[in-house]
Amino acid sequence: MVIAHGIGGRQDLPIPLEVLMIGAALAVLASFAALGLTWQRSKFRADAGRPVPAWLQAFADSRVTRTVLRLVGVLGTLATIVAAAFGPSGNANPAPWTVYVIFWVGLVFASLAFGPVWKLLNPLRAVHRGIALLSGGKPLARYPAGLGYWPAAVGLLAFTWMELVAPDRVEGWALLTWFSIYAAVMIVGSTVFGTEFFDKADPFEVYSSFIGRMAPIGRHEDGHLVFRNPFDGLVGLRPAPGLVAVLCVMLGSTAYDGFTRSPWWVGQVQDGPLPPTLMSTLGMFALVLIVAVTYWLCTYSAGPGGPGELAHSLIPIAVGYLIAHYFSLFFYSSQSAFILWSDPFGTNADYLGVGDFAVNFELLPVWLLAVVRAGAVVAGHIFGVFSAHDRAVALLPTRRALTGQLPLLLLMVFYTVGGLFLLFAT
Amino acid sequence: MPSVRVLVPVLALSLLAVSACGGGDEPETAASTPAATATAPQTPDAAPTDTPATPAFDGEEFTVTITGSKVAPRPSIQKVAKGTKVRITVTADADDELHVHGYDKSAALKAGEPATVEFTADVSGRFEVETHGAHLLLFTLQVS
Numbered sequence: 001m002v003i004a005h006g007i008g009g010r011q012d013l014p015i016p017l018e019v020l021m022i023g024a025a026l027a028v029l030a031s032f033a034a035l036g037l038t039w040q041r042s043k044f045r046a047d048a049g050r051p052v053p054a055w056l057q058a059f060a061d062s063r064v065t066r067t068v069l070r071l072v073g074v075l076g077t078l079a080t081i082v083a084a085a086f087g088p089s090g091n092a093n094p095a096p097w098t099v100y101v102i103f104w105v106g107l108v109f110a111s112l113a114f115g116p117v118w119k120l121l122n123p124l125r126a127v128h129r130g131i132a133l134l135s136g137g138k139p140l141a142r143y144p145a146g147l148g149y150w151p152a153a154v155g156l157l158a159f160t161w162m163e164l165v166a167p168d169r170v171e172g173w174a175l176l177t178w179f180s181i182y183a184a185v186m187i188v189g190s191t192v193f194g195t196e197f198f199d200k201a202d203p204f205e206v207y208s209s210f211i212g213r214m215a216p217i218g219r220h221e222d223g224h225l226v227f228r229n230p231f232d233g234l235v236g237l238r239p240a241p242g243l244v245a246v247l248c249v250m251l252g253s254t255a256y257d258g259f260t261r262s263p264w265w266v267g268q269v270q271d272g273p274l275p276p277t278l279m280s281t282l283g284m285f286a287l288v289l290i291v292a293v294t295y296w297l298c299t300y301s302a303g304p305g306g307p308g309e310l311a312h313s314l315i316p317i318a319v320g321y322l323i324a325h326y327f328s329l330f331f332y333s334s335q336s337a338f339i340l341w342s343d344p345f346g347t348n349a350d351y352l353g354v355g356d357f358a359v360n361f362e363l364l365p366v367w368l369l370a371v372v373r374a375g376a377v378v379a380g381h382i383f384g385v386f387s388a389h390d391r392a393v394a395l396l397p398t399r400r401a402l403t404g405q406l407p408l409l410l411l412m413v414f415y416t417v418g419g420l421f422l423l424f425a426t
Numbered sequence: 427m428p429s430v431r432v433l434v435p436v437l438a439l440s441l442l443a444v445s446a447c448g449g450g451d452e453p454e455t456a457a458s459t460p461a462a463t464a465t466a467p468q469t470p471d472a473a474p475t476d477t478p479a480t481p482a483f484d485g486e487e488f489t490v491t492i493t494g495s496k497v498a499p500r501p502s503i504q505k506v507a508k509g510t511k512v513r514i515t516v517t518a519d520a521d522d523e524l525h526v527h528g529y530d531k532s533a534a535l536k537a538g539e540p541a542t543v544e545f546t547a548d549v550s551g552r553f554e555v556e557t558h559g560a561h562l563l564l565f566t567l568q569v570s
Contacts, residue, residue, distance in 0.1 A: 009527040011552035013570050090558075167561055261552075263501035266563045270495055276561075361528065361549045366570070 009336075010361050011261060012328050012423075015370040020424040023374040027381045027416045031409050034385040035402065042394030044387070046236030049218060049226025057225050066120065073121035079344075084172035088346035096170040097337035100163060105326045106334070107204065111211040112319065115218060118208035124183060125198060128190040139194030148200065148241030151189070153249055155182065155203030157288065160253035164260070165280040206246055210315055211322075213237055214383070234315060234387050239308025247311055248295060250318040251415070252288030254325055258422040259287065294414075298407035302395060309395055310408060313388035317412065320380020321419055324373040328364060335359045373423055381416040385409060485511025490564045492518040492535075492557065497564055505568045506547050512567065513544045514555060522559040526567070529553060 015023075051057075059065055076098075084095035091097070110117045119125070159178070168174045182203075189197040198205050212218075214230040237243070259265055260283070269279045295314070299306040336359055342352040392405035486506050491498045506512060516524050522535040526543060528551060533541040535557065547569040555564045 009530070009553065010549070011554070011566075013551060013568065261566075263503055263563065263566050267497075267500045267502075270497060270562055271500065276495070361551060366550060 010328075010332060012369055012373065013366055014425065015374050015420070015423045017424065019370050019374045020420050023378045023420045024417045026378050027420075028413060030378075030382045031385050031413055034389040035406070035409060038386070038389060040393055040398060040401070042390050044231040044235040044390045046232060047220060048232040049220070049228030052217065052225045052227060060225055061223075069117075069120040070123075070126055074123040074126050076121075077123040081176065083341075083344040084175050087172065087344050089171060091170050092340070092346060093170075093172055094337055094340035094344050095172055095175055097333060097340060099175055100169075101330060101333040102337055104159075104163065105322075105330045107208055108211055108319065108322045108326065109330065111208040112214055113216075115212035115215040116205065116209035117212065118202075118205050119198070122198065122202065122205060124186045124190070124202070125195070127183075127187055128195065128198070131187070131191055135191070139196075140192045143193040143196045143200060146241055148243065149206055149246050150242035151185075151201035152203045152206035153242050153245035155185075155201070156207060156246060156249045157253070158182075159203060160249065161281065161284065164253060164257055165277060165284055167277055200240075207250070210237065210246065210250075211319055213312070213315060214319060230316070230383060231387055231390065234312040234383075235390065237312040237315070239305065239311065243311045244292070244295065244307050247314040247318060248288055248292040251314060251321065252291040253284060254318065254321040255291070255419070255422070256284045256287040257325055258321075258419070258426060259283070262426040294411055295408075298411040301407050302392060302404040306395070306404075310388050310391055313384045313391065313408070313412075316380040316383030316387065317415055318380070320377045320383075320416075323376035323380075324419070324423060327372055327376070328369055331364060332359050332361060374420060377416055377419045377423070381412060384412055388412070483511070483513055485513060488512070488514045488555075488565065490514070490516045490555075492516065492520075492522075492560075492562060492564070494519065495560065495562060497562055499565075501563045501565050503552070503566045503568050505570070508547060508550055508569050510547050510569075511544070512547050513542060514564075515540050515542045516557075516564065517541075518557065520560070522557040524564075525556055525558050527554045527556070532558075 080095050080098050083093055083098075087093040087095060107118060159182075162169050162174070162178050166174060186198070186202055189201055199209075200206070213233040213236065215233065216227055216230075217225060218228045218233045218236075219225050260280070265283070269276045269283075272279050274282070296307055299310045302310065335357075338352070339354050339357055339359070342355050343349045344351075388405055388408050392408075393401045395401075396404045486504075488504060514524070514526065516533075516535060517540045518535045518537065520535075520537050524533045524535050524541055524543060525531070526545070528549065529545055529547075531543040531545050533543045535541050547567065550569050553567045553569070555567055556562060557564070
């Protein structure tokens with residue numbers, strides 16, 4: 001991205017043409033395999049998995065672990081607020097780096113490795129605990145089932161809009177404004193509806209829990225932790241209002257980010273008749289809408305429940321995009337963030353002793369980055385295609401299973417080849 | 427034809443250099459920088475009035491003019507080989523700050539006065555060259 005003019009600085013070189021070709025070929029091949037050569041009866045189960053060793057379960061559930069994680073979340077948030085409020089302006093401040101790189105991009109990797117981690121770190125859950133202690137803690141109302149994930153979809157759209165469009169996105173006041181509104185909504189919501197509000201309406205918890213379904217470790221409904229394959233985790237995501245919307249925002253905003261790296265688009269925005277911010281906003285909303293409409297059209301053929309039933313298969317595709325776009329950013333810019341935390345107030349302090357350290361942008365070989373980026377998109381595609389196939393054969397009678405899943409399969413090929421092309425051309 | 431077009435601004439620059447320095451020690455270096463003429467105006471009276479003649483530069487030169495929110499030439503990807511010397515000259519119609527991301531090179535832009543940053547492109551990747559105040563992308567430098 002630059003997750004902004006301001007953060008990041010270095011962007012990846014385009015992937016070589018050979019990598020694009022090999023990636024696209026693999027994606028098409030996997031799609032045919034999913035269609036023809038595989039199982040005809042659904043085999044992924046949300047209750048599958050091998051139990052983890054007892055010590056790991058005890059460690060994960062212990063009060064100490066929980067308290068430490070919550071403290072990390074609360075203290076990290078407080079430090080970021082202080083830096084945003086009192087530190088230097090713009091990208092000399094560690095706060096925007098912490099929010100956009102460590103928190104937002106780091107959340108993808110942490111969730112992919114450990115599951116829905118934000119639930120354990122979320123500082124607003126601590127605030128809610130505090131309020132509940134004072135008030136007695138009884139929710140005033142039940143969370144309306146019809147609301148589903150819609151608040152999270154809106155929240156994610158609002159956050160990605162700030163990340164990718166807002167002109168002053170790296171300024172402390174902008175971050176503080178956005179997160180104050182978000183926190184106010186979350187605190188009021190959780191006071192009224194209880195902690196279920198965080199599960200369904202908090203954009204970051206929903207984001208983390210969706211991506212966390214691909215983690216090698218998962219939790220069954222009875223509380224037992226298991227090692228499981230990503231397919232079994234994904235299949236546990238059941239249709240709900242707003243589910244498709246969340247995924248369309250995830251896919252559309254990441255695609256917009258790739259798209260806006262092209263100088264062609266920037267030229268359109270800078271030279272166009274509309275104010276740049278309005279033009280960028282329209283561009284981002286348009287991509288989210290394109291994803292939504294194409295997905296809806298291609299899954300409705302599997303029945304009216306199709307869009308919701310197949311939505312989990314979009315998660316790996318979104319995760320593939322996210323890794324492709326943010327892997328090197330995370331690798332390099334988390335170092336920048338660390339360096340800035342050594343002097344958060346611009347007073348020439350060196351609290352962490354890394355003030356002289358400079359990020360070496362040559363640490364990751366160019367070929368490795370190309371393979372990781374294209375590989376992530378293709379791997380996401382393969383996971384997506386097989387997840388969709390498995391749900392399609394469960395959903396549809398055998399003779400219709402093939403035709404019912406074909407449109408979505410073609411759409412996934414389109415997303416993947418399009419995604420690879422973005423990595424190649426921009 | 428090209429040789430004539432090249433000569434006009436070179437002559438203009440040489441004359442300016444002569445009159446500015448009050449001596450005649452610069453003309454031959456000015457004449458040896460064909461790159462400087464690539465985007466230079468074609469008539470002497472439209473030539474920049476305060477640009478001193480630049481010495482020969484053995485690298486890639488990029489010249490950008492900003493008028494309001496219009497960037498000329500339009501933003502594009504400019505490729506250079508790793509290790510190339512890069513010189514970026516920007517003239518803006520308002521005060522701003524020129525910034526090369528990643529390399530973290532900056533220069534203050536004064537309205538109407540060309541500002542230059544120079545560095546060796548020794549880190550591979552893509553780097554945005556932009557203005558900090560107006561948030562305008564000038565071009566993307568691709569080093570590989």
